[in-house]
Amino acid sequence: MCGITGWIAFERELASERPIVEAMTETMACRGPDACGIWIDGQAALGHRRLAIIDIEGGAQPMSVTTPAGEIVLVYSGEVYNYRELRAELEAAGQRFTTESDTEVVLRAYQHWGEGLAERLNGMFAFAIWDAGARKLVLVRDRLGIKPLYFYRTVDGVLFGSEPKAILANPLARREVSADGLRELFAHVRTPGHAVWAGMHDLQPGTVVTVDADGVRERRYWRLATHPHEGGCERSVAHVRGLLDDIVRRQLISDVPRCVLLSGGLDSSTVTALAARFLGEDGERVRSFAVDFVGQTEHFHPDELRGTPDTPYVHDVARHVGAEHQDIVLDNETLSDPELRRRVTAANDLPTGLGDMYASLYLLCKAIREHSTVALSGESADELFGGYRQFHDPAIQRAHEFPWLATKDAFGMKPDVILAPAIAEALDLPGYRRDAYATAVAEVEHLDGEDALERRMRISSYLHLTRFLRYLLDRKDRMSMAVGLEVRVPFCDHRLVEYVYNAPWALKTYDGREKSLLRGAARDVLPRSVVERVKSPYPSTQDPHYVAALQRQGREVLDYCENGVTDLVDRVWLERATRPAAVVSTADRQGLEWTLNLEAWLELYRPRLNL
Structure with missing residues (x-):
């Protein structure tokens, strides 16, 4: 895993711009603490920060190959899990390799197949290739968008980077956020291609972007398509299990220490159990890590989101599979530290209303990094198998809005309720959401004969x-890479996604519960407690002292802040929510998180807000 960046300028020489390219590259030192590389030649400059995972000695970047037409140079972030098969195929076709890295496989694959290499890769990746002979830049992102990649058009070319901060380090990029950028930030919808920052684009998942002197062109090489599903319950469960076995086995490939993130839910427990089985074949114990909060298990009280604490289930799984397990226990003083908030906001490049859920993940990854460099995680199983409550609520099934915005849970909080009235009116977030919803629904393909329920559940x-899912993948990537930890997500393998997405809803709920296909596929490797456990979201601290700290810091914003956050936030609401005796609702708590993260973001990035 790595951080990549670059600058292509078709009307200027970039040799004299090395300090700027170095500055762009240095912004992502945390993504690649092991090495730094820069390549500049004529109109192209590429930068790379390396986190060494496979072929520690031989995988240095930028990596290049000389051809009769000119040099081909690659900067690459991610992992290609089928690189060994691709290497064998390329060797049979006459390609010769000088390293054992998957990076060279990607480079040689482009040399052999050109832009058609994207369809052949299985993995999580974002990379850039400068083809000097063709005088073009090729940008490629994986199918689900696991690894990030942004680009910014200039007068005579393009800037790109794994994170916006790399692009913003170039003077050509404006630190400006338009009204649409603020809408994207606050509406809690994710418009494909939108990067919040004016002029910046989030390269869409499953897309190849080509840049040459004639402009920028995009080609989708993969999209979530609809196909008839074949086979009944038993066959479907068996196929899911076969895919999971292959996926987890592939994603354990590494030349550095590996571990799993374990929450005690069905998703992470399945990954942990399968990893334990495959590592055990080589005499190795799986290492697992979980996050917890001081006093959370002992003093836990059920709420509308979480009916049980995670830790007892985590320990059940660890005992069941013989894991070498460690709990990372956090206290409220650490979680509410303003300096931690600044680090998290800087890592994310944007503010968020899920403050402690970002901060605790950052601290969890930081603690794991002391022991392991690669971790497997359970992201996307809920989205894929139908795990969230909103999938099973008839009222939400019939609602004509994004399902997570029709709920009252943590992900359903609409931050526009805390905006200053004039800002809320100018942004018209309800209208923005309606338009975004209509656009997204229009993309969905349906099969002939689908009944009303099946159509709604496919949507x-x-x-x-x-x-x-984009929110969760971005969150996991940013918080883990901020501390140099690579996190792999087995449930995002496109083969599994394509298969389960097209399974009828009746199959996904064949036992009358959520995630039936996954439960059936993993039942034999899990303790009964986890098999029967009801879905519980990522944990959040219940410590009232944490909320009190948010209120205290919110009052400081009212009294001392000079960076404009109180021009965005409704002062009347903020004064009410920060009164010492005030009862703080879930919405108010998230509003306080939004306010404090906005304050940190405005201070760190000083964006020009153009309403």
Whole structure:
């Protein structure tokens, strides 16, 4: 895993711009703490920060190959899990390799197949290739958008980077956020291609972008398509299990220490159990890590989101599979530290209303990084198999809005309720959401003969996989890479996604519960407690002292802040929510998180807000 960046300028020489390219590359030192590389020649400059995972000695970047037409140079972030098969195929076709890295496989694959290499890759990746002979840049992102990649058009070319901060380090990029950028930030919808920052684009998943002197062209090489599903319950469960076995086995490939993130839910427990089985074949114990909060298990009280604490289930799984397990226990003083908030906001490049859920993940990854460099995680299983409550609520099934916005849970909080009235009116977030919803629904393909329920559930699945999942993948990538930890997500393998997405809703709920196909596929490797456990979201601290700290810091914003956050936030609401004796609702708590993260973001990035 790595961080990549670059600058292509078709009307200027970039040799004298090395300090700027170095600055762009240095912004992502945390993504690649092991090495730094820069390549500049004529109109192209590429930068790379390396986190060494496979072929520690031989995988240095930028990596290049000289051809009769000119040099081909690659900067690459991610992992290609079928690189060994691709290497064998390329060797049979006459390609010769000088390293054992998957990076060289990607480079040689482009040399052999050109832009058609994208369809052949299985993995999580974002990479850039400068083809000097053709005088073009090729940008490629994986099918689900696991690894990030942004680009920014200039007068004579393009800037790109794994994170916006790399692009913003170039003076050609404006630190500006338009009204649409603020809408994207606050509406809690994710418009494909939108990057919040004016002029910047989020390269869409499953897309190849080609840049040459004639402009920028995009080609989708993969999209979530609809196909008839074949086979009944038993066959479907067996096929899911076969895919999971292959996926987890592939994603354990590494030349550095590996582990799993374990929450005690069905998703992460399945990954942990399968990893334990495959590592055990080589005499190795799986290492697992979980996040917890001081006093959370002992003093836990059920709420509308979480009926049980995670830790007892985590320990059940660890005992069941013989894991070498460690709990990372966090206290409220650490979670509410303003300096931690600044680090998290800087890592994310944007503010968020899920403050402690980002901060705790950052701290969890930081603690794991002391022991392991690669971790497997359970993201996307809920979106894929139908795990969230909104999938099973008849009222939400019939609602004509994004399902996570029709709920009252943590992900359903609409931050526009805390905006200053004039800002809320100018942004018209309800209208923005309606338009975004209509656009997304229009993309969904249906099969002939689908009844009303099947159509609604296909739409819900599509929205979760193409819109909501982006938040979770971005969060996991940013918080883990901020501390140099590579996190792999087995449930995002496109083969599994394509298969389960097209399974009828009746199959996904064949036992009358959520995630039936996954439960059936993994039942034999899990303790009964986890098999029967009801879905519980990522944990959040229940410590009232944490909320009190948010209120105290919110009052400081009212009294001392000079960076404009109180021009965005409704002062009347903020004064009410920060009164010492005030009862803080879930919505108010998230509003306070939004306010404090906005304050940190405005201070760190000083964006020009153009309403």
